[in-house]
Structures are given as structure tokens and as C-alpha cells.
Amino acid sequence: MKLSQFKISVPDNLIATHPAKNREDARLMVLDRKTGKIEHKKFKDILNYFDDGDCMIVNNTRVFPARLYGNKEKTGAKIEVFLLRELNRESRLWDVLVDPARKIRIGNKLYFGDDDLLVAEVIDNTTSRGRTLRFLFDGPYEEFKKTVLSLGQTPLPKYIKRKAEPEDADRYQTVFARHEGAVAAPTAGLHFSMPLVKRLELKGVHFAEMTLHVGLGTFRPVEVEDLTKHKMDSEQVIVPKDCCDIVNKAKTAKKRICAVGTTVMRGVETSVSTQGELKPFDGWTNKFIFPPYDFSIANCMITNFHMPESTLLMMVAAFGGYEHIMHAYKVAVKEKYRFYSYGDAMLII
Numbered sequence: 001m002k003l004s005q006f007k008i009s010v011p012d013n014l015i016a017t018h019p020a021k022n023r024e025d026a027r028l029m030v031l032d033r034k035t036g037k038i039e040h041k042k043f044k045d046i047l048n049y050f051d052d053g054d055c056m057i058v059n060n061t062r063v064f065p066a067r068l069y070g071n072k073e074k075t076g077a078k079i080e081v082f083l084l085r086e087l088n089r090e091s092r093l094w095d096v097l098v099d100p101a102r103k104i105r106i107g108n109k110l111y112f113g114d115d116d117l118l119v120a121e122v123i124d125n126t127t128s129r130g131r132t133l134r135f136l137f138d139g140p141y142e143e144f145k146k147t148v149l150s151l152g153q154t155p156l157p158k159y160i161k162r163k164a165e166p167e168d169a170d171r172y173q174t175v176f177a178r179h180e181g182a183v184a185a186p187t188a189g190l191h192f193s194m195p196l197v198k199r200l201e202l203k204g205v206h207f208a209e210m211t212l213h214v215g216l217g218t219f220r221p222v223e224v225e226d227l228t229k230h231k232m233d234s235e236q237v238i239v240p241k242d243c244c245d246i247v248n249k250a251k252t253a254k255k256r257i258c259a260v261g262t263t264v265m266r267g268v269e270t271s272v273s274t275q276g277e278l279k280p281f282d283g284w285t286n287k288f289i290f291p292p293y294d295f296s297i298a299n300c301m302i303t304n305f306h307m308p309e310s311t312l313l314m315m316v317a318a319f320g321g322y323e324h325i326m327h328a329y330k331v332a333v334k335e336k337y338r339f340y341s342y343g344d345a346m347l348i349i
Contacts (some may be wrong), residue, residue: 001291002226006317008308008329016338017160020173022048025195027344028336029328036324038331043345046302050258052204055250057243057268058260058297059186060209062177065152067164070112070120077103079110081120081133082155083148084183084216087329089191091146093123097216101129113151155183157219157341159307169237172341181213181236187341188302208246211238212267222309232286232311237267239281247278247297255348259298262312265319269299272296290314291322300349305332305339320348 002253003004010095020026031038050056066083080099098104104122110133113116124132137144154164154172175197197207217233224230227340247268261266269289271281276296288311301319304311317325328346337344 001227001314001322003162003222003227003309006309006313008313008326008333010308010333010339014333014336014339014343015159016340016342016344017162018192018334019342020338020344022176023191023290024196025173028191029332029337029346031320031324031328031346031348033320033324033348034329038310038328040335044196045132046347047196047199047203049300049347049349050200050256053206053250053253054204054256054258055206055208055246056200056258056260057208057210057247057264058174058175058176058189058192059212059214060174060178061182061186061263061265061268062180062211063155063173063182063185063210063214064180065149065169066155066183068112068148068151069153070110070118072103073109075103075313077196079104081110081112082183083152084130085181085213085235087128087132087142092137094120094135095126096131096133097129098122098131099129104131111338112135113147117293118147120149127253128197157184159340159344165189176207179211179238180207180211181211183216184214184218184267185341186214186263186283188264188345189348190342191302191345192303198325206246206250207242208242209268210237210243210264214263217286218263218312219307219310222311222314226286227290227314230311232288234284234286235263235266237270237281237285239267239271239278241280244278244280250252251297252279256300256304257298258300260302262303262306262315265298265301265315266296268297269295288314289318291318293318298311300347303343303346304347305337305341305346316346316348 154168270285
């Protein structure tokens, strides 16, 4: 398949800049991937599509406040630093993106917070915007981490053209968030509230938790027309044994197994045995799923409405069928569904 086959026109007024007032009140498009039939519901109506013994696989990664604002030494120029991942705990080394990149060179010192509470030195260039920073901090690691978290802001995606607000600290996390390490939320999970989870559990639906720490590679634009030549960034995945046990039991019983989001789908498809069962995994994945693709575990999926030409849209098209998904997106635009991270949801059955 070609990149140009995933072009969609999404009007600016459909890009959600704030979440729905209540998580489960987002709209839900239900797509039957065999027939292409579309229904329009509310997310809380998801209760009607799942029964005793069915299973939902969720991503329990937790977003950390990865966006820092500071100043450059001498010039005092304002800079933005986006923390991507910790490279070395003892040396306080971090892989980051900087903006404006052209002004930030090896050897520069960057200052953050009142009274320059935190100082970092640029020690390497990794990409055009990427840098390696060494934070100069003498205290214990816990104190350093606390300082970083207190200065950081919720890393809302750039297409949400506003500063992070206090409510984002809660609403840009799923109710499953436990293990810190993501720089973006696994957005399909944002629609679940704890009462909705409880109601699903009362119906006998089992929740299986895995971890995929979402990196910015998820959003890296595809710049090659031939999709086989696109390389995904690696992201850390942990699929524990108890998750596998829940999923494999549902699979044996031929129940519904729902991947809540593209991150879950990628994590699950990274860790499949030759017998088609889910097996424990602790490592990294750079798996890129696009049509045509045979899925091994999940037989339904919850997802948001994604950016045109994104790897996320390509995976959804592989699962729901290219024609069905492209038609569904046209319907979503016509029906004024809200798009992207804080937008509405789709259930593919």
C-alpha cells in the first residue's frame, strides 16, 4: 500500500482541543468489519457489545509531564525541551527534543524553573531536533525526579494549540495508568471511567493489563510513499503472564478479545507464539502494521479517530478493512465526530 492512499481531509473545527465533560460521554462509532455497517452511539453503550467471559486488553502506561520550558545560558532565549526517555539513571542522561533546535548546540547549558532550580548541559546531537542532555543535579535520584516532575507540563500533542491546563494532568491519563514512562496517552483508554469499568466487570468482562510506553515515534510522520520502507521507532513493551492467562483463556473459549487502542494491538502482535497464543514479553518493539495483515489475538478493537497518513490510521485500516475504514472516516467528518487524542471513539467488531 502507498502513503497517498491514506489521505483524509479533517477540518480544523473537528480537532478536539478539550476532552468530553465526562469520559464515557464521548461519541462512539460502531463499525462491523464484515459488512461495513455503521452505528452511532455513546461510549457508555459499549456495555451492550460485551458479555460474560469476554476480555479487554488495556495499556496501563502512565504519561509523565514531559514538556519543560527554560532558558538558554547567556542569551536567556526561551526554549522548550521535550523529554523522550531516560538513557542513564546514574548519569542523569536523557534523550530529548528541543525547540528551537537551531539555537541549541553541544556544550550549551539550559536552565529551568525559578532560581534556575534545574540545569542541563547539551552533550550530543541525535537528530535534527534531538539532543542528549545531562542534568547537573547533586541530590539523590528521587529528589531529581521530583524536581523534573514539578517543573514539567502535561505533554499535550502539538495539534492541540493551547497550553496545558490543570485538568489535563488527570484527563490526559487513562484510569488504568500505573507504570510511568509514556510521553503520550494511549488515547482509546481515555474514554473509560471507573464506574464503566465496574459495570463491565459485573457483566463478566475481564480486563487484561499490559504496558507499552508510548514514544513520539508513534506520531512520527511517514515520509516514504512505499510503506515497506518506513521504520518505526522502538517502544518498550511488557506483557506479563497474568495478562497472557486472561487473554488465552478467552481465546480458547472463543470469546470477544478487544484491543483497547493501537498501542495494545502493537504490543500484543509483538508477542504471539507460533501456536497463536499470547506469551509473556519484556523488551522493545518497532512493529509497523499496515494492510494487508493477519491479526492473531484480538477480534475487536477500540480506537480514536487518527491523523491522515499516520501509522495509527494504517493499523486501524489493516484491522477494519481499508475500504470500510476510509468510508467510516468520511462518515465521521460528515457527522462531525471529534478527532485525535481528546476526540471520539470507534469500536470495530
